[in-house]
Amino acid sequence: PHSRPIEDAAGGRRLTTRLRAEEDRYAATLRGVARHVDSLLRIPRAQKNPRGPFWANDWFPPFDGASLYGLVAERSPRRYIEVGSGMSTRFARQAISDLALPTRIVSIDPHPHTAIDALCDEAMRCRMEEAPREFWEGIGPDDMLFVDGSHRSFPNSDVTVFFAEVLPALRPGTIW
Numbered sequence: 001p002h003s004r005p006i007e008d009a010a011g012g013r014r015l016t017t018r019l020r021a022e023e024d025r026y027a028a029t030l031r032g033v034a035r036h037v038d039s040l041l042r043i044p045r046a047q048k049n050p051r052g053p054f055w056a057n058d059w060f061p062p063f064d065g066a067s068l069y070g071l072v073a074e075r076s077p078r079r080y081i082e083v084g085s086g087m088s089t090r091f092a093r094q095a096i097s098d099l100a101l102p103t104r105i106v107s108i109d110p111h112p113h114t115a116i117d118a119l120c121d122e123a124m125r126c127r128m129e130e131a132p133r134e135f136w137e138g139i140g141p142d143d144m145l146f147v148d149g150s151h152r153s154f155p156n157s158d159v160t161v162f163f164a165e166v167l168p169a170l171r172p173g174t175i176w
Helices: 010-021 023-034 037-041 062-075 087-099 133-137 158-169
Strands: 079-083 104-108 122-124 143-147
Touching (some): 062 143
């Protein structure tokens, strides 16, 4: 493999221009996450609760956990839909519990990393690409979609289906 500087590609230049134009919005989002620092400090470093989040885990880095907790806390989505479940589910559920949010967790994962069904309001135990089309068409601006699947793109994989079918169909305002 060799380095491919993003700035050398036409798409990369457009992307970095857009990212720079949105810096104030990103900063506001990070300030929103920071508003929950007291709650984040109550999350233990090591596992104490078999269903609760903890920082020293091998699956979900601390900044990701803090960001997800803060986004769920700040946005209070109607549904938090995740593809790939485990530690992320624990962080999302913790935010929902701490703030008594009405958010429902929908998990899509054929084999979740932990016994997380008890943390979910709905569990679809299938691959993302096997979920019914009607489900994807029902995602709206009050929902948050978090995709942490296989990370592999090839024909009919979850990554390919997400970028080619799901993402283009998401309604404006949907958080993903």
